[in-house]
Amino acid sequence: xxxxxxxxxxxxxxxxxxxxxxxxxxxxxxxxxxxxxxxxxxxxxxxxxxxxxxxxxxxxxxxxxxxxxxxxxxxxxxxxxxxxxxxxxxxxxxxxxxxxxxxxxxxxxxxxxxxxxxxxxxxxxxxxxxxxxxxxxxxxxx
Amino acid sequence: xxxxxxxxxxxxxxxxxxxxxxxxxxxxxxxxxxxxxxxxxxxxxxxxxxxxxxxxxxxxxxxxxxxxxxxxxxxxxxxxxxxxxxxxxxxxxxxxxxxxxx
Numbered sequence: 638x639x640x641x642x643x644x645x646x647x648x649x650x651x652x653x654x655x656x657x658x659x660x661x662x663x664x665x666x667x668x669x670x671x672x673x674x675x676x677x678x679x680x681x682x683x684x685x686x687x688x689x690x691x692x693x694x695x696x697x698x699x700x701x702x703x704x705x706x707x708x709x710x711x712x713x714x715x716x717x718x719x720x721x722x723x724x725x726x727x728x729x730x731x732x733x734x735x736x737x738x739x740x741x742x743x744x745x746x747x748x749x750x751x752x753x754x755x756x757x758x759x760x761x762x763x764x765x766x767x768x769x770x771x772x773x774x775x776x777x778x779x
Numbered sequence: 780x781x782x783x784x785x786x787x788x789x790x791x792x793x794x795x796x797x798x799x800x801x802x803x804x805x806x807x808x809x810x811x812x813x814x815x816x817x818x819x820x821x822x823x824x825x826x827x828x829x830x831x832x833x834x835x836x837x838x839x840x841x842x843x844x845x846x847x848x849x850x851x852x853x854x855x856x857x858x859x860x861x862x863x864x865x866x867x868x869x870x871x872x873x874x875x876x877x878x879x880x881x
Contacts, residue, residue, distance in 0.1 A: 673811030675845075710813070 654691050659719040661686035664698065664708065667715050672707050679704040693745060695728075697737060705730070780837045783822070783869045786847065787830040790858035795824040798831060801858075802843075805850035810842050819843060822869075830863075832872060 664686060669677040685699040700708050712725045729740040753762045788798060799821050807815035819835040835843045847860045864872050 669811070671811045671813050673807065673809045673814065675810050 655719045655721070657686050660696060663715060663718040664711070667711050668707060671711050671714060676704075676707050680707055693748065695741060695744075697734075702732070780867060781834050782837060782840045782865060782867055783872055784833045784835065784844075784865045785830070785863040785872050786833060787828060787861045787863065788858065789861060790853045790856060792826065792829060793853075794826070795821055795831070798824060798829075801850070801853055802833075802847070806842065806846040809846040809849050814842050814846075817842065832869075837867075
């Protein structure tokens, strides 16, 4: 069970650096708050904040099927991660990583098209494309 | 549809308001803020026995009952709830075959 979310920063710069463990802790804390001991215990099994793309600000959260509903209900209430004010938007909920990556690819492609429409030269477009599709700034935590 | 619970509190004398507050606190602890909003009423409270009749809707009954069981402390001291009887009909809390005198 993989959920994908998009933390949107309130500040001007587009990139956002948040280490995976802090993101994980922020979610866990919020669930403890809103769903209590029961909620925290229900999601902890198999729970992981898996990866965070700094440039496109995309994170993947893994949860078991069933308690994933607890997480999706809590996501809009997460306001602070790593002392930074954020708002989370659930982009996609899928059952396999494959489906999620497929979605991310489409999502990135859409973003590239948006940016490219504002650009003039061909070289800039290629540079943007490479910058967005590079998944090198990732961290994992399980 | 409602469930009526005949419950008593094992710790010390408390008022009806504190009694309800403690139930809400324990729900909040076990099931969080979202569940703490579930509606329930203390229909009748007897301070001499610390025993109350509480009404809760059917959909929230399981969570309510669960958090009553898991309530462990009141003001730092161990406490417990005894559920004497539960029924969807208020009248049947009055008596049963165990208390029936022939």
